Amino acid sequence: MGITPTSQAAGVGSSVENQPFAVTAQVVPRKIVIVGTYDPAKTDIVPNKLIQVFSADQVGALTGFGYMLHRLAEQAYKGSRGIETWIIPQLEDVAGTQGAGNITFFGIATTGGIIHLYIGGILDRPVNISVPPAATAVEICELVVTAINAIKELPVTAAQNATPEICDITAKTKGLLWSLGITIAFNRKSGESLPPGVLISITQLFGGAATFDIQPALDELGTGDNANEKQFTDFIHGYQDIEAYDAIMNYVGPGDTKTGLYSELVHKPFQTIFGSKAVDEAGLAILVNLANDRKETDRATGIIGVPGSYSIPEEIGAQAMGHRARIANVRPEENYVDIILEGIDPGDPVGRWTNSYDNRDLAVKNGISPTIVRNNIVYMQNLVTFYHPDSVPAASNGYASLRDLAIIQNLLDSQYKTFNTEKWKNFTIVADVTKVSDVEARKKARDIDSVIDECVALIIAWLGNAWIYEKEYSIQQLALPGAVIIRAGTDGFDINSKLILSGKGNIMNVNTIFDTSIAVLNQ
Numbered sequence: 001m002g003i004t005p006t007s008q009a010a011g012v013g014s015s016v017e018n019q020p021f022a023v024t025a026q027v028v029p030r031k032i033v034i035v036g037t038y039d040p041a042k043t044d045i046v047p048n049k050l051i052q053v054f055s056a057d058q059v060g061a062l063t064g065f066g067y068m069l070h071r072l073a074e075q076a077y078k079g080s081r082g083i084e085t086w087i088i089p090q091l092e093d094v095a096g097t098q099g100a101g102n103i104t105f106f107g108i109a110t111t112g113g114i115i116h117l118y119i120g121g122i123l124d125r126p127v128n129i130s131v132p133p134a135a136t137a138v139e140i141c142e143l144v145v146t147a148i149n150a151i152k153e154l155p156v157t158a159a160q161n162a163t164p165e166i167c168d169i170t171a172k173t174k175g176l177l178w179s180l181g182i183t184i185a186f187n188r189k190s191g192e193s194l195p196p197g198v199l200i201s202i203t204q205l206f207g208g209a210a211t212f213d214i215q216p217a218l219d220e221l222g223t224g225d226n227a228n229e230k231q232f233t234d235f236i237h238g239y240q241d242i243e244a245y246d247a248i249m250n251y252v253g254p255g256d257t258k259t260g261l262y263s264e265l266v267h268k269p270f271q272t273i274f275g276s277k278a279v280d281e282a283g284l285a286i287l288v289n290l291a292n293d294r295k296e297t298d299r300a301t302g303i304i305g306v307p308g309s310y311s312i313p314e315e316i317g318a319q320a321m322g323h324r325a326r327i328a329n330v331r332p333e334e335n336y337v338d339i340i341l342e343g344i345d346p347g348d349p350v351g352r353w354t355n356s357y358d359n360r361d362l363a364v365k366n367g368i369s370p371t372i373v374r375n376n377i378v379y380m381q382n383l384v385t386f387y388h389p390d391s392v393p394a395a396s397n398g399y400a401s402l403r404d405l406a407i408i409q410n411l412l413d414s415q416y417k418t419f420n421t422e423k424w425k426n427f428t429i430v431a432d433v434t435k436v437s438d439v440e441a442r443k444k445a446r447d448i449d450s451v452i453d454e455c456v457a458l459i460i461a462w463l464g465n466a467w468i469y470e471k472e473y474s475i476q477q478l479a480l481p482g483a484v485i486i487r488a489g490t491d492g493f494d495i496n497s498k499l500i501l502s503g504k505g506n507i508m509n510v511n512t513i514f515d516t517s518i519a520v521l522n523q
Contacts, residue, residue, distance in 0.1 A: 028231065032085040032322065033086045036237060037069065038062075039172070041064070042064055047089055051087050070153070071173075072236055075315040075319040076318045078343065079321065082324055083329055088221075103167045109135040109195050113196065116184045120312045121344065126189075127151060141346075169205065171205060174210075178210075180208075218251045221251075233270050234320060234324060238314045240313065245294070248272060252269055268297065273383065275315065275316025278305060279352070279353065283351070284307075290386075302367065305369065306371050308352060309378070311343075319344065323341075328409075335403045347403055369382055373402070382506065383423070385398040390410045401504060426468045459474045463502070
């Protein structure tokens with residue numbers, strides 16, 4: 001029987017029992033999933049199946065270097081620097097086509113030199129071609145074709161046209177918008193120029209067609225109560241179409257509803273960001289209109305703008321999500337201001353609507369994420385979703401900011417894990433735990449105060465991680481009637497807690513008042 005509260009004989013009892021008595025709010029490990037098409041020659045791939053990967057090179061080897069999945073993975077890894085990553089390969093549209101463009105060379109290289117060619121705005125992988133003196137346009141075209149095809153990571157292939165001074169450039173991946181995003185450019189860095197005597201004419205990629213269906217990839221993540229069962233936190237894809245946006249929105253759950261990944265039995269939401277190169281205020285207006293069309297429902301997706309960039313828009317978004325995953329993996333309460341988008345082309349100053357604070361402010365208020373360029377380097381600023389309904393004040397909109405959403409992901413997870421421990425399984429509900437005299441029975445007895453105590457412990461843990469602003473308000477709310485109630489069938493508790501997320505720290509307005517007179521010092 002051992003020593004009990006009614007024992008009287010002398011004796012010393014010593015034992016241990018493993019019971020959690022302190023709530024710990026742990027950061028949800030970030031997990032990236034990338035959805036896109038692959039090289040159709042890779043016939044060993046089973047489409048729409050999750051594959052864990054460990055590097056961009058591995059993705060290239062599996063799915064085809066330079067194809068959509070590899071290009072997205074390269075940028076995602078550049079931002080995430082090793083966060084757990086999975087891919088879902090999807091078949092290309094069999095009836096689809098690739099976009100194409102060309103470069104025409106003229107003249108003769110009088111003294112020789114180096115041609116600095118950039119494909120898809122990939123600044124850290126230039127195509128540098130050494131041109132010998134007296135090289136003709138035909139010879140230069142041949143050198144360029146060889147140089148492009150030697151870099152397997154590029155999103156294009158090259159071939160010499162029947163008119164041999166023309167270098168034909170063809171996208172590896174099918175699709176109109178993907179092809180349009182691949183640019184051909186020369187001399188994107190300071191000090192670069194064409195060799196004397198060499199002239200060029202560029203026809204940017206155009207054409208291409210393909211249809212995509214992202215739904216089978218979403219279904220692979222799980223459906224119903226098992227949706228997103230592996231708890232992916234950051235979603236990347238390569239499809240610039242409303243159908244994909246809608247499918248993702250509906251999978252995550254539209255509006256402020258307990259549906260999709262926000263349902264009570266799933267509670268594993270993720271977000272995604274897409275890139276844009278739209279220029280001028282007119283381009284910003286188009287983005288704002290897109291966001292406003294989705295402002296009442298879409299808390300899953302956003303757009304980040306790098307006006308005029310030569311980089312592929314989908315790759316801009318992929319790197320932004322990689323950075324988001326890396327930062328949120330350590331400090332979910334941190335924002336993403338001034339994070340460098342490495343190797344992303346900054347575009348030309350003309351048409352750069354992000355140069356104006358008023359434009360950036362307008363963008364954020366209307367669900368668009370701006371960037372800023374300093375010394376030809378692109379920096380992230382606010383990272384937001386489309387969600388900004390008229391019925392919710394901007395200051396109260398927790399679904400807008402990806403930083404706030406990273407905290408929400410952690411709140412949901414820690415709340416679930418706390419009440420899914422052994423302590424809260426198979427418990428017995430009583431009006432007052434202190435009235436339960438049997439030692440064993442009391443271990444599983446729970447009353448309203450027990451629930452409140454656990455919620456308070458959670459609140460203290462959340463404050464300890466700087467996820468919430470303060471604890472007093474939340475604790476006071478728990479003490480109000482109806483905050484915790486016993487369900488009508490005496491079969492559980494309903495908890496309604498309130499909290500205020502910690503601030504983002506994005507703005508600092510400093511004003512200094514000065515005078516030129518020193519007479520004040522004598523007063």
